[in-house]
Amino acid sequence: MMLIWFICLPLFAAVLAVLSARYSRELPRWISLIALGLDLALAAQVWFSSASAGPWFAEVDWAWVPSFGIHFHLAMDGLSLLMLLLTFLLGIIAVLASWTEIREKVGFFHFNLMCLTAGIVTVFLAVDLFLFYFGWELMLVPMYFLIVIWGHERRVYAASKFFLFTQCSGLLMLIAILALYFIHHQTSGIYTFQYSELLDTSLSHRTEMLLMLGFFAAFAVKLPVLPLHTWLPDAHTEAPTAGSIILAGLLLKTGAYGLIRFVLPLFPHASREFTPVALILAVAGIVYGAVMAFSQTDLKRLVAYTSVSHLGFVLLGLYSWNSLGLQGAIMTMICHGLSTGGLFALVGGLQERIHTRDLNRMGGLWAVAPVLSGSMIFFGLASLGLPGMGDFVGEFLVLLGSYKVSVATTSIAALGILASTFYALRMVERALRGPNTNGWKFSDLKTREVLMVAFMIVGLLWLGLFPQPVLRTSQPALDYLQRHAQLSTGLVEEIANE
Amino acid sequence: MSSADVAALEPLIVIAATAILVMMGIAFRRNHALAVALTVAGLAVAFISIFTAPAPRQVTRLLVVDGFALFYIGLIIASAAIVSLISFQYFRTHCADREELYLLLLLATLGCVVLAASAHFISFLLGLEILSVSLYGMVAYSKDRVHALEVGMKYLVLASTSAAFLLFGAALIYCSTGTMEFAKFRQLPPDDSSFPLFIAGLVLTITGIGFKLGIVPFHLWIPDVYQGAPAPITAYVATTSKTAVVALLLRYAYLSGALGHGVVFVVFVIMAIASMVAGNLLALRQQSIKRILAYSSIAHFGYILVGFLSGGSRAIEAVTFYLVSYTVTILSALGIVAILSNADSDADNLESYSGLFWRRPVLAAFLTAAMLSLAGIPATIGFLGKFYVLAAAAESGTWPLMIVLAITSVIGLFYYLRIVAKLYESSSGRETALPAVSPLSVLPIAVAGSLIIGVGVFPGHVLSWIRTAMVIFNQ
Numbered sequence: 001m002m003l004i005w006f007i008c009l010p011l012f013a014a015v016l017a018v019l020s021a022r023y024s025r026e027l028p029r030w031i032s033l034i035a036l037g038l039d040l041a042l043a044a045q046v047w048f049s050s051a052s053a054g055p056w057f058a059e060v061d062w063a064w065v066p067s068f069g070i071h072f073h074l075a076m077d078g079l080s081l082l083m084l085l086l087t088f089l090l091g092i093i094a095v096l097a098s099w100t101e102i103r104e105k106v107g108f109f110h111f112n113l114m115c116l117t118a119g120i121v122t123v124f125l126a127v128d129l130f131l132f133y134f135g136w137e138l139m140l141v142p143m144y145f146l147i148v149i150w151g152h153e154r155r156v157y158a159a160s161k162f163f164l165f166t167q168c169s170g171l172l173m174l175i176a177i178l179a180l181y182f183i184h185h186q187t188s189g190i191y192t193f194q195y196s197e198l199l200d201t202s203l204s205h206r207t208e209m210l211l212m213l214g215f216f217a218a219f220a221v222k223l224p225v226l227p228l229h230t231w232l233p234d235a236h237t238e239a240p241t242a243g244s245i246i247l248a249g250l251l252l253k254t255g256a257y258g259l260i261r262f263v264l265p266l267f268p269h270a271s272r273e274f275t276p277v278a279l280i281l282a283v284a285g286i287v288y289g290a291v292m293a294f295s296q297t298d299l300k301r302l303v304a305y306t307s308v309s310h311l312g313f314v315l316l317g318l319y320s321w322n323s324l325g326l327q328g329a330i331m332t333m334i335c336h337g338l339s340t341g342g343l344f345a346l347v348g349g350l351q352e353r354i355h356t357r358d359l360n361r362m363g364g365l366w367a368v369a370p371v372l373s374g375s376m377i378f379f380g381l382a383s384l385g386l387p388g389m390g391d392f393v394g395e396f397l398v399l400l401g402s403y404k405v406s407v408a409t410t411s412i413a414a415l416g417i418l419a420s421t422f423y424a425l426r427m428v429e430r431a432l433r434g435p436n437t438n439g440w441k442f443s444d445l446k447t448r449e450v451l452m453v454a455f456m457i458v459g460l461l462w463l464g465l466f467p468q469p470v471l472r473t474s475q476p477a478l479d480y481l482q483r484h485a486q487l488s489t490g491l492v493e494e495i496a497n498e
Numbered sequence: 499m500s501s502a503d504v505a506a507l508e509p510l511i512v513i514a515a516t517a518i519l520v521m522m523g524i525a526f527r528r529n530h531a532l533a534v535a536l537t538v539a540g541l542a543v544a545f546i547s548i549f550t551a552p553a554p555r556q557v558t559r560l561l562v563v564d565g566f567a568l569f570y571i572g573l574i575i576a577s578a579a580i581v582s583l584i585s586f587q588y589f590r591t592h593c594a595d596r597e598e599l600y601l602l603l604l605l606a607t608l609g610c611v612v613l614a615a616s617a618h619f620i621s622f623l624l625g626l627e628i629l630s631v632s633l634y635g636m637v638a639y640s641k642d643r644v645h646a647l648e649v650g651m652k653y654l655v656l657a658s659t660s661a662a663f664l665l666f667g668a669a670l671i672y673c674s675t676g677t678m679e680f681a682k683f684r685q686l687p688p689d690d691s692s693f694p695l696f697i698a699g700l701v702l703t704i705t706g707i708g709f710k711l712g713i714v715p716f717h718l719w720i721p722d723v724y725q726g727a728p729a730p731i732t733a734y735v736a737t738t739s740k741t742a743v744v745a746l747l748l749r750y751a752y753l754s755g756a757l758g759h760g761v762v763f764v765v766f767v768i769m770a771i772a773s774m775v776a777g778n779l780l781a782l783r784q785q786s787i788k789r790i791l792a793y794s795s796i797a798h799f800g801y802i803l804v805g806f807l808s809g810g811s812r813a814i815e816a817v818t819f820y821l822v823s824y825t826v827t828i829l830s831a832l833g834i835v836a837i838l839s840n841a842d843s844d845a846d847n848l849e850s851y852s853g854l855f856w857r858r859p860v861l862a863a864f865l866t867a868a869m870l871s872l873a874g875i876p877a878t879i880g881f882l883g884k885f886y887v888l889a890a891a892a893e894s895g896t897w898p899l900m901i902v903l904a905i906t907s908v909i910g911l912f913y914y915l916r917i918v919a920k921l922y923e924s925s926s927g928r929e930t931a932l933p934a935v936s937p938l939s940v941l942p943i944a945v946a947g948s949l950i951i952g953v954g955v956f957p958g959h960v961l962s963w964i965r966t967a968m969v970i971f972n973q
Binding site: 064065066067068104105132134135138140141144145148149156159163164167168171174175178179181182325386496 | 873877915919922962972
């Protein structure tokens with residue numbers, strides 16, 4: 001039952017936000033904040049008291065459309081729990097970051113933000129494939145509105161591109177889901193979309209490959225994997241700050257989550273065969289993202305391209321087929337959410353103050369706003385993988401994991417870390433140091449923003465220095481996954497116990 | 499004719515009687531509200547009589563009243579009633595002589611009901627002609643408008659041509675099989691010397707049906723008629739009349755086993771693919787919302803053909819559900835267009851919808867829901883329609899059609915999103931004044947709009963109704 005609250009609270013808040021907007025501009029913000037805070041508290045409570053016998057901490061299973069065998073089936077394991085914590089955390093950050101940025105249509109803004117949260121939560125909790133697809137597509141609509149109404153100059157173009165890419169790949173996934181559904185019926189006589197039952201569907205070699213590709217397309221667009229990434233820089237750049245934070249921090253993670261939850265266990269053989277391609281795509285993404293980030297002059301676009309690079313590491317970790325790589329991928333997902341979320345929040349704050357994102361027009365900001373600049377350096381360093389911060393742990397684990405699979409790809413990926421140093425330092429150098437040629441003068445971070453940033457800094461340090469609780473939480477979920485994907489296990493304990 | 503036969507035909511009789519009643523009402527006293535009230539009341543009685551009709555029952559050789567027919571009759575009557583309510587608001591400010599519209603509407607509906615129940619060429623042609631002749635008048639009803647006559651003429655000429663094809667096809671089939679009953683066409687052995695004539699007849703009749711459905715290559719009238727006709731009449735052409743023709747197509751094709759013949763199947767596959775591709779591509783560059791909906795309807799009937807062609811046990815259910823979803827959605831969308839229109843012209847240009855959400859949030863929200871439903875986004879009824887069609891196609895393994903459906907519906911997203919983005923544009927400050935909207939006139943849209951979301955989230959009941967109604971075909 002508790003799982004319902006994770007979805008219903010944001011939905012209630014969405015309705016309340018719209019209704020309250022006519023009385024006050026502040027009220028919708030507080031309503032969203034409270035709803036997300038409650039959800040976060042609820043999720044944290046699950047985390048601290050988590051002791052589960054089966055694979056799932058909690059489960060809700062209601063018949064939804066019986067004639068199709070569709071269930072409203074939510075279930076939570078360690079992986080979903082971590083993703084939920086990240087969702088609510090970044091949701092709060094997004095609300096705080098847009099506190100003064102969004103001045104018009106506040107009620108509808110928060111309506112969309114909360115619906116978006118509900119959609120993301122559904123994706124992270126659904127274990128019925130129909131419900132998963134439902135949530136997957138439903139995330140699109142509020143995100144589309146966030147970009148198209150509150151976005152920057154080329155918002156309509158960016159929002160439509162985002163929608164079309166995701167929808168197109170999503171339909172391929174829907175066809176694959178339906179095919180799986182009917183194939184399962186042919187072999188077992190049961191019509192079901194239930195994840196746990198579909199896991200055991202026996203597929204012919206060719207069908208498995210085709211279906212895997214259908215799912216992979218949907219997740220690869222979201223992740224994004226190299227040739228399918230072109231929506232990302234546009235959408236991230238044109239979205240309002242809250243939109244960018246959620247896009248980078250959460251929507252990209254739904255792609256990685258989908259790969260872990262569905263592609264690897266449902267189609268183990270095809271996925272394994274696909275490994276070389278996935279590894280090459282991952283490495284290409286890492287290098288390409290870093291190089292592109294280096295050559296951007298739009299600060300937001302720069303941060304957006306770093307996402308392509310970081311999510312390449314996630315893909316690399318997932319297709320390493322060992323616990324080290326998987327743990328690293330999950331760690332990277334969480335830390336990338338925080339560090340990139342932080343960068344987007346700061347860039348958004350900066351844009352609110354100086355009304356530009358152009359690196360060439362910045363310079364010398366350190367003297368004007370030391371707190372903002374200091375935080376930006378921190379997140380920049382986190383993003384380049386400085387030891388002691390979360391991103392380092394994640395990427396290090398990924399490289400350890402992938403080293404066992406392919407030395408060549410690992411070496412090139414390590415070069416990607418090197419490249420990330422260049423773009424992060426270039427960003428700091430161009431924006432913060434040097435002479436203040438444009439004579440910028442503006443106020444430094446306010447208390448609200450300091451709190452928000454401090455929150456994420458502490459989180460990143462904690463993840464970097466004590467990653468153990470996170471690793472321990474995701475481990476059972478990964479064990480379960482590996483049993484189904486028939487992987488070689490046992491190596492993660494070495495690292496996890498250190 | 500026994501009393502049970504009369505009871506089975508009660509919906510038809512009530513609608514015909516209502517038409518006479520409205521006509522006499524006009525003779526005594528011209529009153530717009532009275533005409534609408536009589537029409538809606540008559541349709542309501544007809545709707546209720548569906549539940550008491552003894553089914554299944556063969557009434558003469560011409561008509562079959564079974565669960566399938568009754569379901570479609572219900573859909574036809576309900577959509578006709580909603581169109582009447584929308585027309586009431588729309589024609590309130592219209593010049594003189596508004597009342598005869600409802601007369602035509604009732605007659606057209608009678609034709610639709612006959613089509614839904616017909617199992618014989620005679621009733622098929624009678625129903626089709628009653629429908630067509632009434633529609634000639636309806637599409638040109640706002641006769642002071644610039645394009646009214648052009649639209650009426652265009653529809654008249656093309657519809658007559660297609661009726662001629664249909665008649666010729668029926669003649670060929672009669673000539674080769676010696677019967678006009680759909681169910682007896684199967685009896686013709688394929689090695690019979692007149693078999694090629696029979697196939698030619700089938701293809702010619704499909705031409706006639708294809709014209710009414712507006713599928714490629716018989717779609718040329720669709721954009722002009724959609725744009726030129728008054729918005730409520732466009733809604734009628736798009737929903738009620740097409741629903742009736744689909745009902746007929748399903749019965750005709752499945753009873754006569756037409757899909758079993760390779761040529762006919764291929765013809766349908768080509769029409770389905772061409773409709774999906776052409777409809778979506780042609781809609782891309784339109785500036786008029788009614789033209790966009792017109793081209794999109796071509797594409798949607800292409801999707802319906804995908805469901806129809808899958809031929810499995812789910813095909814009829816899928817097609818029926820898709821029609822329900824399309825009807826609800828289009829009534830909502832065109833209902834909003836009608837509300838925003840004034841006596842001189844329809845709110846047709848996309849520009850007139852700029853920033854609608856900030857001025858009329860409720861209407862814009864319903865229009866958004868309708869567009870997302872047409873685009874097939876989850877939590878709307880349109881998504882389930884598409885899902886059902888894809889499921890039916892997946893079950894029968896028509897993968898190429900599914901892939902075309904998926905790709906073309908992504909193309910479709912372009913123009914639906916364009917409309918949605920328009921609605922949420924920040925106001926430019928030079929909008930035209932919007933007509934006043936009474937709560938009563940929003941009612942039909944509110945009903946349709948809440949069905950879009952309501953059934954979209956909880957489809958269980960509607961699905962089981964359809965499943966029980968369609969059971970006769972699954973023997």
